[in-house]
Amino acid sequence: MDFTSVTLAFIIVCCFRQGLSTANDTITSGQFIRDPHTLISANSVFKLGFFSPQNSSYRYLGIWYLSDSNIIWVGNRNQPLTNNSSGQVQISIDGNLVVLDSNKTVLWSSNVTRIAANSTAKLLETGNLVLLDGATGQTIWESFQHPSHALVPKMKFGTNKRTGEKVRITSWRSPSDPSVGYYSVTLEKPNTPEMFFWLNETRPYHRSGPWNNQIFIGSPEMSPGYLNGWNMINDIEDGTVYLSYNLLNQSYFGIMSLNPQGQIVCSWWINEKLVQRMVVQRTPCDLYGYCGAFGTCNFQSSPICSCLSGYKPKIVEEWHRKNWTSGCVRSEPLYCGEHTNGSEVSKDAFLKLENMKVPDFVHWSDSLEDECSAECLENCSCVAYAYDSGIGCMVWSGDLIDIQKFSSGGVDLYIRVPHSELGTFLFVLLLSR
Numbered sequence: 001m002d003f004t005s006v007t008l009a010f011i012i013v014c015c016f017r018q019g020l021s022t023a024n025d026t027i028t029s030g031q032f033i034r035d036p037h038t039l040i041s042a043n044s045v046f047k048l049g050f051f052s053p054q055n056s057s058y059r060y061l062g063i064w065y066l067s068d069s070n071i072i073w074v075g076n077r078n079q080p081l082t083n084n085s086s087g088q089v090q091i092s093i094d095g096n097l098v099v100l101d102s103n104k105t106v107l108w109s110s111n112v113t114r115i116a117a118n119s120t121a122k123l124l125e126t127g128n129l130v131l132l133d134g135a136t137g138q139t140i141w142e143s144f145q146h147p148s149h150a151l152v153p154k155m156k157f158g159t160n161k162r163t164g165e166k167v168r169i170t171s172w173r174s175p176s177d178p179s180v181g182y183y184s185v186t187l188e189k190p191n192t193p194e195m196f197f198w199l200n201e202t203r204p205y206h207r208s209g210p211w212n213n214q215i216f217i218g219s220p221e222m223s224p225g226y227l228n229g230w231n232m233i234n235d236i237e238d239g240t241v242y243l244s245y246n247l248l249n250q251s252y253f254g255i256m257s258l259n260p261q262g263q264i265v266c267s268w269w270i271n272e273k274l275v276q277r278m279v280v281q282r283t284p285c286d287l288y289g290y291c292g293a294f295g296t297c298n299f300q301s302s303p304i305c306s307c308l309s310g311y312k313p314k315i316v317e318e319w320h321r322k323n324w325t326s327g328c329v330r331s332e333p334l335y336c337g338e339h340t341n342g343s344e345v346s347k348d349a350f351l352k353l354e355n356m357k358v359p360d361f362v363h364w365s366d367s368l369e370d371e372c373s374a375e376c377l378e379n380c381s382c383v384a385y386a387y388d389s390g391i392g393c394m395v396w397s398g399d400l401i402d403i404q405k406f407s408s409g410g411v412d413l414y415i416r417v418p419h420s421e422l423g424t425f426l427f428v429l430l431l432s433r
């Protein structure tokens with residue numbers, strides 16, 4: 001064999017290996033996909049390939065459902081290909097899945113540090129792109145654990161109590177730019193899990209309220225209907241708590257995504273036909289801490305912010321100018337424990353507020369319903385409690401932040417007040433009948 005025929009043999013082998021003749025859902029080492037070719041999941045509903053957003057000529061590696069107007073994942077979101085036809089995705093020498101431009105520069109990598117030579121990438125029927133170890137077949141990386149802007153069924157949206165690792169969904173910068181945008185959402189407070197929306201990753205922007213095994217109690221607009229099939233899983237073994245959606249019916253599919261304005265967009269398909277696409281609307285009351293500490297927000301009243309009973313504006317002029325940031329402070333001191341005035345013995349008591357979004361910084365307690373009130377009363381730092389049968393006893397100390405009054409939904413929130421004030425409120429209630 002001379003040099004030329006060796007080369008020729010190599011080229012033939014090489015070219016055969018390039019063809020995706022056996023399965024169109026897998027890339028093995030030596031194979032690549034070049035724009036505009038795609039990988040197709042075995043059930044043919046998901047594709048992995050390059051796409052351009054509307055009004056953009058940049059190319060991004062993405063996974064989509066049915067068509068590239070339903071993108072569920074973006075790879076090189078911050079490093080677009082500026083040349084239409086030059087993108088290529090392949091398994092690199094170090095075993096990672098990579099996106100290369102025409103100069104073979106790596107624009108994106110799955111970045112697994114444990115080198116797994118001879119790995120393969122497969123687009124599963126769930127839309128999950130997995131990187132499999134060639135030797136063991138184990139999953140070493142998956143797009144479902146590194147999502148971009150969207151949640152889809154079977155994805156695990158959660159947080160690891162042990163490592164503190166969180167799955168973060170991040171909005172696009174704009175409808176034509178998938179790069180990391182201003183808004184993101186994570187699952188926080190593993191003991192009373194709730195969805196937290198962030199502005200620029202650090203500032204809380206909105207919170208859903210804790211999950212009660214059916215709904216997030218601070219988001220009545222996300223009615224149980226939307227959330228049918230959603231489950232909160234507490235995996236004690238690996239320390240994760242996560243929200244996951246299970247298809248109740250194989251002919252259904254849904255995408256929950258975060259749009260560039262930080263809103264949730266729900267899209268539903270039945271038998272591959274889009275049946276609904278809706279934006280979950282928010283009011284100013286849904287903005288985190290809108291009325292400040294000890295303030296409560298009611299979108300249907302004017303002004304929309306007021307102080308909780310027993311509290312008054314911290315800075316009155318500011319409050320009257322509708323600047324709610326400083327919030328409210330207690331108007332009468334709490335006694336805490338028993339207080340004797342002459343022969344009278346009085347204790348603090350609780351004022352019931354109905355249909356409330358509970359404040360942030362909840363402490364969960366294993367007290368039963370009839371013990372919850374006593375637990376709070378006996379602890380001088382406890383300023384409020386609430387009980388929900390799906391969650392249990394919730395207590396708060398310190399500032400009460402991000403409270404809202406709903407017209408329906410929410411829970412009963414009990415605010416600690418001095419006994420004397422409870423009398424006044426009852427009197428006021430009686431008078432107002």
Ligand SMILES: *[C@@H]1O[C@H](CO)[C@@H](O)[C@H](O)[C@H]1NC(C)=O
Pocket residue numbers: 021022023024
């Ligand atoms: C791969 O795709 C080609 C063309 O799209 C098709 O003819 C072939 O049947 C597919 N192979 C598999 C295994 O799905």
Ligand SMILES: *[C@@H]1O[C@H](CO)[C@@H](O)[C@H](O)[C@H]1NC(C)=O
Pocket residue numbers: 057082083084
């Ligand atoms: C990219 O390709 C599209 C059509 O395939 C074409 O309209 C557009 O001008 C191209 N853009 C660049 C930058 O080559």
Ligand SMILES: *[C@@H]1O[C@H](CO)[C@@H](O)[C@H](O)[C@H]1NC(C)=O
Pocket residue numbers: 083084085086102
């Ligand atoms: C764009 O891609 C084409 C085809 O792959 C290549 O010929 C051309 O040099 C590339 N242009 C740039 C600017 O990289």
Ligand SMILES: *[C@@H]1O[C@H](CO)[C@@H](O)[C@H](O)[C@H]1NC(C)=O
Pocket residue numbers: 082083086101102103
């Ligand atoms: C490839 O490299 C050449 C020369 O460095 C550069 O001019 C060109 O813009 C590069 N193309 C891409 C797509 O980065």
Ligand SMILES: *[C@@H]1O[C@H](CO)[C@@H](O)[C@H](O)[C@H]1NC(C)=O
Pocket residue numbers: 108109110111
């Ligand atoms: C991969 O790692 C490099 C270097 O640590 C980093 O710059 C890059 O952003 C990472 N890429 C992804 C997709 O995480």
Ligand SMILES: *[C@@H]1O[C@H](CO)[C@@H](O)[C@H](O)[C@H]1NC(C)=O
Pocket residue numbers: 118134
């Ligand atoms: C890579 O995997 C293929 C298929 O599993 C196997 O035939 C081949 O020997 C492996 N190569 C190496 C270097 O492990």
Ligand SMILES: *[C@@H]1O[C@H](CO)[C@@H](O)[C@H](O)[C@H]1NC(C)=O
Pocket residue numbers: 054055175176
């Ligand atoms: C694309 O551009 C058109 C015309 O300027 C505009 O009407 C449309 O809203 C743009 N779409 C996106 C997603 O930016």
Ligand SMILES: *[C@@H]1O[C@H](CO)[C@@H](O)[C@H](O)[C@H]1NC(C)=O
Pocket residue numbers: 182199200
């Ligand atoms: C988020 O951060 C970016 C860059 O730091 C800044 O330009 C932008 O104004 C911030 N957005 C908001 C709403 O604060």
Ligand SMILES: *[C@@H]1O[C@H](CO)[C@@H](O)[C@H](O)[C@H]1NC(C)=O
Pocket residue numbers: 249250251270
């Ligand atoms: C699934 O939904 C389709 C369309 O609504 C319906 O025809 C079918 O009976 C449902 N299947 C099951 C098992 O519920």
Ligand SMILES: *[C@@H]1O[C@H](CO)[C@@H](O)[C@H](O)[C@H]1NC(C)=O
Pocket residue numbers: 318323324325326
């Ligand atoms: C509202 O009050 C806060 C705190 O006193 C102050 O920092 C802020 O500038 C005020 N905002 C406006 C719009 O006046």
Ligand SMILES: *[C@@H]1O[C@H](CO)[C@@H](O)[C@H](O)[C@H]1NC(C)=O
Pocket residue numbers: 341342
């Ligand atoms: C004690 O009782 C008297 C008379 O009822 C009342 O005027 C006074 O304010 C009470 N003091 C406190 C600290 O509650």
Ligand SMILES: *[C@@H]1O[C@H](CO)[C@@H](O)[C@H](O)[C@H]1NC(C)=O
Pocket residue numbers: 363379380381382395396397
């Ligand atoms: C009282 O509540 C605080 C804050 O929730 C807590 O840290 C403390 O352990 C509680 N004290 C008792 C005696 O339960």
